Structure formats: C-alpha cells, structure tokens
Amino acid sequence: MTMFPLIAKGATVRRRGKVLVGPVDLTLGQTGTTMVIGPNGAGKTTLLKLLHCIERMNGGTLDWACPVAEAQQRQAFVFQTPVMLRRNVRDNIAYPLLLTKTPRAEARARAEDWAGRVGLGDAVMRPAHLLSGGERQKLALARALIRAPEVLFLDEPCASLDGRATREIEEILLGVAARGTRIIMSTHNMGQAQRLGSEVIFVLGGRIHEYSPAQDFFAEPQTEQARAFLRGDIVE
C-alpha cells in the first residue's frame, strides 16, 4: 500500500501559546525530492517533524495514506544533531534492524556493509561518540538507510560540514533518490537545494509561503519575501 499522498489541512503546532508552525495546507505526492528552505527559526525543523508525525499537533489534520505507525516504520529521519547511541559505529547502524528482530549476525554484517558505503568502513568498531561531525552525519544516514526507507527526512544534514563532506553526503543522497526513495530535507545551502531538489517549500514565520517546482522557484520566485531570501536579504 502506498503512503502517498500526504495530505495536511490546517495542521498547526502550538507551544506555550505561540504558533510555531501552521496552519499548514499541503499535499505531497509520490515522487520528487523536496527541499524545505527558509530563514533560521522559520519552522523548518518543526515542519519536518510534523510531517514525520513525531511532533504533537494542536489543530488541523495530517494524514498519510496509511496508518501512522506503519508510515513511521517505512520512513526514516536524520536529525540536525544526529543522535549517537552509546555503542560502536557498527552497532549504531545495526540498531534499526535489531528492532525488527533481524538476527544479530546478519544485522551486523549489513551494518558493516552500510558503513563501507557511507565511507565509515574503517571506523566500524569505534565508539560513535568519537566521530567527527561529518562522520556522525554519515553514520546517521547509514542508520536511516539500512531499513530501506521509502521516505527519508533530513534536517540540514550538511549544516556544519565542509565542502568535501557535503559533497560526499550529496552523492549518497542522489544515489538514494535515484533508487526511488522520496527525500524531504531542509537546508540553508541554496546551491544544494538546486543540485538535489525537484521541488521547494519556502517556510516563513511557520507558514508555507511558497510551494513550487525547484526550477520555477529559483528562476522566478512568486513572492517578494522569497526573492529577498534568495538575494540573501533579511526577511521577516
């Protein structure tokens, strides 16, 4: 059963009386790579978590075409600051498989394979907390991909990485997308958004300000704020 379309109607996240995100009206289709962009504090992280159904909603509706638990199981989320389990790299990557009762030996073998694919082949036995920022992102990516998710959420995966690490991650993502994984990610890097994205969600003040194909958005933004944002001006 397909998860798509995702349909949100007036979905709102409110904390301490303040609206963080919403109301969001959105329909996401089966294909493409969606880039969520917008200034700091615009609500990108909150929006991604909302779509992944791990952010409590205070109003409106948000429905995947299948039950939430199942949707979550077929999706994966890479957080802006990746969570390092207090285990070595291999067991971090194997963790999602162990949750689904994969035999330990098989899980570890597959984890080592994935570690190699993201360039952590030499570090499999290292405690995860000794990894650098870029390595942590790769670990989180491998841990997300090992379950072969149909939807992959990433929250600014290259925010604190240098050009080389960014490039490595982008290559992995392009490969994943080519094999049909639906990617929904936030980024501050407009070059990256253009390289990877097929569509753009521009978030401002917790609302979806513009939602359009990437080509159109970068060629001809519809709103003054989006134009300002792309120019690098401060937008409120």
Add this chain to the structure above:
Amino acid sequence: MKNYFMGLAVSALMVGAAAAEEMKLAVTTSFHNSGLSEILLPAIKEDLGLEVQLLVVGTGQALRLGAAGDVDAILVHSRKAEEAFLADGNGTHRREIMYNDFVFIGPVADTAGIKDAQTAAEALSQIAATEAIFVSRGDDSGTHKKELSLWSAAGQTVDDFGDWYRAVGAGMGAALNTAAGMDAYIIADRASWLNFHNKGGLSLLFSGDPVLFNQYAYIPVSPEKHTHVNKDAAQKLEDWLVSGRAKQLIDAYEINGEALFVFNAKE
C-alpha cells in the same frame, strides 16, 4: 524472577540444613553474654543431635517472640512477666533451670560509697543521695525491670530523679560501654560483667544480697496456640536442661575462676 526467589528461599533453608533437627530459642542478652551458651549448645548438639538457634534479645522481645510463635521456646529471667506470658496462654509451663546474680558496678573511687553497704537497698539509697551518675538499661529488659524493682524496694522513685540518672535504652553491653565512658554506676548481671572487655575505670563494688538473685526459667511456646512450633524439640531440650549433664556443665562454668550460675532445676 519467581524461580530466582524460590531458589533463594531454598538455599536459605540449606544454610541450617546440616543438622538433622533444629529449633529456635529466644534468650536474653545477659544469658548469651555469659558465654554459657557456648558450652551448652555444642553439648546439646552432641547429646541430642539438636541444633538450637539462639535469638539473643531483651526479655521483653523474647516474650513477644514467644507470644507471636516466632520461636519454639524462651529462656528468660523475669518472673512477673513470665507468669503474665503463661496466663495469656502463650506457653505450656515454666521450668526453673538455674540462677545467677546481679552486681553493682561503679567507679573504682566509689564516690557514693556503696562498697560497705549491707543491703542492695542501702547501696541504691547512697547512690541517690549523692546523685552519682547512674546508667540504667532503660530498655524494658529483665535486668531493667529488676533494677526498677530494686529502686522501689529502696524507697526511691525513679521518675523524680535528676539528670544523674541516665536511661540509655540499650543492651547490657552497650550500657556497660556507656557506664565505662562516664565512670558511672550501673547494675549488671555478673556474667555480662565478667565477660565484658572494656571495663575501663569500673569495678565490682557490691553483690551478695539475696534479692539480687536472678532466676532463669525455660518456657516452651504453646503448641495449641501455634501449631507449627517444634514441640518435640522443645521437650527434648527441656529434659536435657534439667538433667545431670546440664547440672554438671552449668555448675562448673567459671570465668576468671568465679562460678556464675547455680543449677536449681527440680526433677
């Protein structure tokens, strides 16, 4: 989890399982401190194959243990309390076994001058008159009860005493430790005193008044009230305690060349 607990319970039982038969006997601290039990218990084990587990407590608690059915018999020395215990149907009968005596301990200097007193009452009156520091067990034990009855026999009211009278609420050993620390007067059973290692500046100042004799009695816990008690073992132990063998061991027991107990069980 449950299995684990069962295992613990089983292994716990195994600890004492070496002996064929065992019973629990509540005795007073003063009896245990005398060291006599270390002579009697091995002999009992040898003669009867019976492992007597001693619960060393105050008289008050020994009586409670008996009343609750947590022991099979008690060996105590507080006649009034024993009779009340029997009257409540907690025990089958009272069997007198032996007696020892209480002694007055105090600072070597004997500030209250009780050394030359003729009677216990006179000695206590002098302590009260000079308000010399006096340590009382204050724990409702047999020794404490005895002390209180001695005070009232001497015409003194404990409640009126000033702070020279220190009720410590502790066992014999702890009370003796306290007395040694304060150079105070105290009433102790002779056995506890002789076996006490921390005498400090204390010495035995007065003894021998017949009112100071301390009768030990053995009371089996009523099997009617508590069906689980080991009444056969309790009976066997009683028979042994009044036997010639017990008489010989009890009368021969000495510390520093002094006899402590006088066997007086009647056949």
Add this chain to the structure above:
Amino acid sequence: MTDIWSGLTQAFWLLATLDADLVEITLRSLKVTLSALAVASLIAFPLAALISVRRFRLRRFTISVLNALMGLPPVVVGLVVYVLLSRSGPFGVLGLLFTPTAMIIAQVIIVVPLIASIAHQSLRELWSDYHDLLISMNTTKRQRIQTLLWDGRRALLTAALAGFGRAIGEVGAIMIVGGNIDHATRVLTTAIALETGKGDFALALGLGFVLIAMALFVNLMIHWLSHTESEGRW
C-alpha cells in the same frame, strides 16, 4: 588509638589464619547482599527506565516517593518486615523470619529506592539524548526500556554499587529480621554489633576492617570486570 591498632592486628590474624567463623560470616554477608542486590536490580532498573520513558500521571509522585524512600531508616524497614514475616503476621506461614531470606527481603526494600533513584537520574539524561531517534523509529515502550538499560549499563553498575555499599554495611534491619543467629543469620555487621556489645572493641574493629576490605574488593572486581568487557567500552 590502641584499639584501632589491635583491631588491625586482629583483622590481620583473622584473615591470615582464614578463621573458620570469619569465613562463614563473610560468605554469608556476601551471599545475602549479592542476592538482595540481584533482586533489587531486577526491580529497580526497569522501574527507573520506565519512569524515564513514560509520562504517566503519577510519575512526579513516584519519583518523589522514591527519593523519600531513599532516606528510609533501615530499622523501620526491619521492623515492618519483621511484623509481616512474624508467625502472627500476614506472611507468617512462610516461616521466613530469622532466615537469610528475611534479611534479603529487608535489604531489597532498603536498596531498591536508592538504586532506582540513582539509575533514574542517569537514564533520564540518556533518554533526553535518545528521545528523538527512538520516537522516530516508532519503537515500543519495551524496546525503549531495553535500549536505555543496555546503553546505560555503566551508569546502572554505579547505581548497583551504591546499593551494594548500603546493603553490605547495613545492620539495623537485618539484626531485627535475621536475629543474628550464630551459624544461621550472623553476618559481618551483626557480628560487629555483637562484639561491640561485649565490649570487645578489638575484635569488632577487626571485623569492621574485614568488612571494609570486602567492600573494596567487590567494587574493584566489578570495575575490573566491566573494563575487560572491551565492546562495552563507551
């Protein structure tokens, strides 16, 4: 000072000659406390993990109760267990009073709040680290608890050691429920109390030093064991 010196000498001779009574008492101390520790950990660890991951209504209340129970005077625990296990108490038929099992029960009650409370403090921290990831992976409560217990095992070991320290040195409760019966329920602490009562400070101190040495030994052993577990190095 002379007492301490002769206590040390006594301790040395007791150990050097492997005094039979001392060995028996020491082993019983260990057996009772380690059993209590095992049972207490089985209760306290999952409890700590549960109150870390769940936001149930009585959570705050449970934590306060645990913290309050940590300060529970052991004698009170002993007294309550005593009354419960007495032949005239509700569990009298089990005949457990004055057995090592009774001592284990009392020690479990004494150390569960301590272990749970210390364990909870570190598991709560771990949970705030792990929260987002485990939620996003749609883990079950059980999986969350298992993950916390496994990844927090070093902290749990520390909690258990704190429990061991409290249990092995405890005297008030086990004196009451165990009865300090020679060859049945006498352990190091009750033996120390007994010898102190007899005014034999040297022997009491000697036993005390043995107790300290044993506590040290167990601590070192456990730390050494956990360090040799190479994979568990975090």
